[in-house]
Amino acid sequence: MMRVMDAPARTPADIRRWRRYLAAERAEAAVYRDLASRRSGEEREILLALAAAEKRHEQHWLDLLGDDVGMPLQGDVRTRFLAFLARRFGGVFVLALVQRAEARSVYGREEHATARMAADEQIHEEVVRSLATRGRNRLSGTFRAAVFGANDGLVSNLALVLGVGASGVATGTVLVTGVAGLLAGALSMGAGEFISVRSQRELLEASNPDPETARALPDLDVDANELALVYRARGMDAGDAQQRADLVLSRLAATGVTEGIDADAEAAAGDDLETHGTAWGAAISSFCFFASGAIVPVLPYLLGLEGMTAVVVASVLVGVCLAVTGAVTGLLSGTSPVSRALRQLVIGFGAAAVTYGLGLAFGTTVA
Template sequence: MPDARRIRRWRRLLADEREEAAVYRELAGRRRGEEREILLGLADAEERHAAHWVELLGPEADRPARGRLRMRVLVQLAKRFGSVFVLALAQRAESRTPYRTEPDATEAMAADERVHEEVVRALASRGRARLSGTFRAAVFGANDGLVSNLALVLGVIGGGVPSSVILLTGLSGLLAGALSMGAGEYISVRSQRELLAAAAPGTGTSAVVPQLDVNANELALVYRARGMSEREAREHADEVLRNPQLAPAADRPGQDHEVVGTGLKAATSSFCFFAAGAAVPVLPFLSGATGPAPVIAAAVLVGLALMLTGAAVGVMSGAPPLTRALRQLAIGYGAAAATYVLGLVFGATVG
């Protein structure tokens, strides 16, 4: 008979598998078509793993157990959101599978978990692609607002200016920076979309495929220009000539536009998030307080916000959130400290 410690471990693994299955079923309830089927397939696989622990536990399987806290939280997030963030968290959960070192798990179960990680990574990448343009603008806008306005405020504080000047400087930096970021994002995204549009395959090629000279087969030149080898281009062109319906699928014009996003969305996201980030270091000075208290409060608030944005990037990219949060904090505080020192130097020089 297995000892009590082993039974507890099995019961915990059983609970985790049931929680994971619940996560995928909740996510499937918010999806349609192929993604729904894939998520339901993952849930079925987790339930097969759960059945393994039920068989080992026997009557002990009837005793309820709770899964790990992060899995229980993930189930609640899946019920309420079902977003790409939940998929990214599920990807991290799959990457931490204990089955690589669990002696009572089968090799097939360990292999399944490795495959599940790749499946969830692929599903999450679809959402990341849809969000990438707006999300990039939001993260960059919030981070720039936090760092630049904190640095600006600390710089003028280092120069020894009155509290009213500090507040005016912070508000001016907020408005000027938000407008600049919004305009810059709009121009950047619009320019990138125009470049992609110029490079995208045209849609008129498929209409003339039936009229092409089969012997000359100049369609092969199109595919060679797109990067195929001579042999691959010739074979693909022959296939398209035999079945002209394949031509539109081969062209796929404009597919990268979705990844880039729209200029208006990126500009709006960048403007709003920069303004929100830039407002954080200004808030403590709105009360009219003087001395070190508002400075410390601004630094603490900005530090927390920087860690939040860094953790969000970590979750979205599948990287450790804490590592990304600390990196964001170090960069932001470093820039602010450098500006404060410059303010001290120039303030002393002017004085």
């Protein structure tokens, strides 16, 4: 049972602050309940337990406020936005935002909050981080391909368009160059992903045990038991390998079942194959991700803009896209979206500035 603090001397500022804390706890509990409603099993139980903890914190502020509780307040803008997202989406993106919200707890500096409440908030951050990690692991491959492909398209085609445009060639030439860069880059990305994933799957498939090997088990020398060498080659130490090999052979002698030599290796290889996906799926997604980014710098020229106007509009559009992808990356990774957005902008515009400068140096001024 949480110990209620002795009634402290209170000021109007204290009461206002406690009422804000009370509203925040109620809103956060609602977020966890909404997230739990979209899940089942263990994740649902964990989220409901977090909601119950926020309810205990709510009671702490109710006890302190007493007759000064007043009319219910709304949570802050961030928490209300989280509640909106939790009711409608509830995926890893929302969990990442909740993780950041828990990290911003001020209870460690609030004299009227108990040490237990401050510790709860720290633990809540780790719980939500662990839940979000499950989702991050599920989408890590796709997300990496999306960010890499889209940013590659944005930066490379902006650099190409600005470099050619700065040389003073006709707008039509810049447009054709941009479209050619889009197609060439997207096809190259798709082909590269196809070859990469296909090669990786072939390597993993080559690691699968030969099913014919199990048929040789009944003829093994039980005393020598060379099956232990298989397990040692897979990384077991000599003692564990011998114990595992003896178990497999004893099971074979008792039941006639030959499975066991390849089960673990096949399961591990199967997980890796599932993680890497299909070669065609990777190729198509990479093509689309690159093309979605590479079309952005070309849009002003497709709309008939020319010269410096087209350059500025293309740069602004690409800058917005880079900032958005950087911010999303930051949110999903639990870090600052602002710093990640700025990093994307610096890298992207740095590459574009180099090619633009080369275009100016070796060509004419922009028309």
